[in-house]
Amino acid sequence: MGTTQLETVPEPKYWHLKTVLGEALDSDFAVGEVLPNERDLAARFGVARATLRQALEQLELEGRLQRRRGVGTTVAPPRVGVDVSTTQQEWPGADPDAWQPVDAVSAVAPAAVAKMLGTDPADEVHTVRRTRVTHGQTVAAELLYVPSASVPELPAIDIPSGPARARSVLRELQRLGMEGQDRAVELGSARVDDAKELDRLPGAPVLVVTTRYLAGGRTAAVSVATYRADTCRLTFGDTGDVRISHHTDERRAS
Amino acid sequence: MGTTQLETVPEPKYWHLKTVLGEALDSDFAVGEVLPNERDLAARFGVARATLRQALEQLELEGRLQRRRGVGTTVAPPRVGVDVSTTQQEWPGADPDAWQPVDAVSAVAPAAVAKMLGTDPADEVHTVRRTRVTHGQTVAAELLYVPSASVPELPAIDIPSGPARARSVLRELQRLGMEGQDRAVELGSARVDDAKELDRLPGAPVLVVTTRYLAGGRTAAVSVATYRADTCRLTFGDTGDVRISHHTDERRAS
DNA sequence: AAGTGGTCTAGACCACCGA
DNA sequence: CGGTGGTCTAGACCACTTC
Numbered sequence: 001m002g003t004t005q006l007e008t009v010p011e012p013k014y015w016h017l018k019t020v021l022g023e024a025l026d027s028d029f030a031v032g033e034v035l036p037n038e039r040d041l042a043a044r045f046g047v048a049r050a051t052l053r054q055a056l057e058q059l060e061l062e063g064r065l066q067r068r069r070g071v072g073t074t075v076a077p078p079r080v081g082v083d084v085s086t087t088q089q090e091w092p093g094a095d096p097d098a099w100q101p102v103d104a105v106s107a108v109a110p111a112a113v114a115k116m117l118g119t120d121p122a123d124e125v126h127t128v129r130r131t132r133v134t135h136g137q138t139v140a141a142e143l144l145y146v147p148s149a150s151v152p153e154l155p156a157i158d159i160p161s162g163p164a165r166a167r168s169v170l171r172e173l174q175r176l177g178m179e180g181q182d183r184a185v186e187l188g189s190a191r192v193d194d195a196k197e198l199d200r201l202p203g204a205p206v207l208v209v210t211t212r213y214l215a216g217g218r219t220a221a222v223s224v225a226t227y228r229a230d231t232c233r234l235t236f237g238d239t240g241d242v243r244i245s246h247h248t249d250e251r252r253a254s
Numbered sequence: 255m256g257t258t259q260l261e262t263v264p265e266p267k268y269w270h271l272k273t274v275l276g277e278a279l280d281s282d283f284a285v286g287e288v289l290p291n292e293r294d295l296a297a298r299f300g301v302a303r304a305t306l307r308q309a310l311e312q313l314e315l316e317g318r319l320q321r322r323r324g325v326g327t328t329v330a331p332p333r334v335g336v337d338v339s340t341t342q343q344e345w346p347g348a349d350p351d352a353w354q355p356v357d358a359v360s361a362v363a364p365a366a367v368a369k370m371l372g373t374d375p376a377d378e379v380h381t382v383r384r385t386r387v388t389h390g391q392t393v394a395a396e397l398l399y400v401p402s403a404s405v406p407e408l409p410a411i412d413i414p415s416g417p418a419r420a421r422s423v424l425r426e427l428q429r430l431g432m433e434g435q436d437r438a439v440e441l442g443s444a445r446v447d448d449a450k451e452l453d454r455l456p457g458a459p460v461l462v463v464t465t466r467y468l469a470g471g472r473t474a475a476v477s478v479a480t481y482r483a484d485t486c487r488l489t490f491g492d493t494g495d496v497r498i499s500h501h502t503d504e505r506r507a508s
Numbered sequence: 509a510a511g512t513g514g515t516c517t518a519g520a521c522c523a524c525c526g527a
Numbered sequence: 528c529g530g531t532g533g534t535c536t537a538g539a540c541c542a543c544t545t546c
């Protein structure tokens with residue numbers, strides 16, 4: 001032995017803190033329990049509050065803690081598995097239990113979306129806002145962009161903005177023959193409006209799921225859904241029925 | 255114009271900074287270009303360095319910047335789309351171009367993995383380490399856990415740890431009839447070893463893709479792959495051939 | 509050695525929540 | 528109102544890369 005270099009790299013304090021706190025969470029705390037406040041914790045570990053916060057931030061990012069301004073820091077429950085598989089090829093709106101229509105307006109789509117749709121970036125498209133609720137928690141906020149060409153028969157403009165109009169757009173979409181979907185997942189930070197729906201601060205980490213719906217040989221609609229990264233695990237089941245219920249939690253490994 | 259309520263809520267400085275910087279990136283910088291250093295930028299905007307850093311962190315999280323210690327901050331290229339679809343049901347190792355076997359050892363799996371495998375948490379399983387390389391960049395580091403029961407004919411123990419042993423485990427896996435896969439994506443932070451493979455600092459944000467491989471009516475293997483969240487977009491194509499080449503970049507929308 | 513980003517400190521004030 | 532987390536400051540030193 002002797003060859004192995006022991007700790008050539010001094011471990012940053014916040015990293016060590018995170019490890020210690022993580023172990024404490026496993027052994028000494030129950031889900032939902034509130035931790036001491038940041039000033040106390042920092043004093044207890046003999047570090048500045050900023051350093052303590054760096055550790056807490058990481059633990060929150062990993063879905064182990066939940067922090068709320070004015071309230072405190074609590075131990076988060078295991079992440080909830082949210083099914084986003086595409087095996088059941090269906091139009092958005094087919095499962096009304098999961099998604100709640102919030103609003104619908106006509107507006108110009110972001111340049112990136114217009115490009116996917118193949119529409120003029122200056123053209124207005126139907127923009128439907130929905131939220132996804134699971135286990136009583138809003139886990140995702142979505143913007144669905146539907147070019148007028150995809151829903152030619154929409155009576156449309158006379159319906160005022162609101163959930164009713166959102167539903168009518170979704171209803172029209174069902175009439176098209178869906179040919180496929182294309183999905184992508186990436187990390188993002190919550191925009192102000194999404195943050196509000198998700199009960200998070202702006203900039204909170206989110207998983208952005210972008211879906212292209214194909215019909216009639218072209219992109220008939222595009223959905224951009226932002227999921228809370230702290231509380232969600234996106235599942236893509238391929239096996240039909242099998243589904244892991246709710247995380248693999250390994251608490252109290254002892 | 256004019257009518258919009260200007261800032262009922264005072265916007266945090268770092269948030270405003272992020273917006274300003276983001277727009278500057280779109281208009282005044284090319285991919286790969288290096289930004290002024292943090293001290294200069296902070297002075298230029300009249301804020302403390304910590305505040306400036308908070309803005310940079312967010313932009314890096316969104317994949318717009320890349321920072322490297324001792325070097326500087328550069329404008330990141332658009333995220334690369336990485337296919338992680340499960341439509342082609344194949345065992346890991348079937349596409350040797352994408353994944354590079356690094357090593358294989360026998361070790362006890364994490365409790366969460368053992369639970370998925372249905373093995374005794376104290377039992378050792380074959381643990382294969384691989385990295386995924388795309389466009390000359392290592393985008394993912396994977397640990398593949400294979401219980402001995404899944405590869406009964408593995409000559410095994412006499413092969414020393416290393417790429418050769420990794421390949422032999424993968425080869426044995428191919429012999430099983432695959433019945434399905436189960437996949438999940440969630441946000442995580444890079445462990446020390448993964449960070450090293452990915453050329454990132456420990457704690458860097460990663461997308462963790464957990465895959466269960468089903469064969470013989472049970473979970474025959476479990477893979478935990480961590481993708482660089484800053485540079486990767488995970489794609490789940492469902493349409494056969496259609497694939498978006500490399501991001502929808504909307505630079506210089508002007 | 510010089511310059512970069514990464515870590516850390518010890519304060520301060522602000523925004524929000526609940527009693 | 529008091530207590531919480533969120534923002535911000537003006538420093539300091541460290542680890543790393545490059546020359």
